[in-house]
Amino acid sequence: MSNRRRPALVNIYRSEFLRSRAWFARRDRWFRDQSTRGIPLECAACGQPADKHHLELHHLDYTGMSSTNGRWLALEAHEDLMPLHPYCHDLLHRLIDRDPVLSENRTRRDATHLALRRLRPKLQPADGSTR
Structure with missing residues (x-):
């Protein structure tokens, strides 16, 4: 099991799936x-309110995502997607990618939740208020 991003898979995921009609409809x-x-x-990381135009969705699980005959399907369960600001999303992936325990020894869901526990205190105001 590994959560480390693989260049070939990341390219297909980014260049095809995240640009597909199926993903935009699912989003x-x-x-x-x-x-x-x-x-x-x-x-989900910094706790700041936002609208859908300022949030990305992070996959906790890829089981609902598939391609058949070049056609993408996006059937992810609602709870398998998590809203994040682009900056927070990037930080989450960097933390998972750089930590061998998270990237290689945890499920994607567990790695995400463990990484968020580390990030939240650094991203949220100390007094718990919104910025």
């Missing part, structure tokens, strides 16, 4: 579902 559906549930949008 829109995730934000719509979040709104329907009455859950305010905020970054």
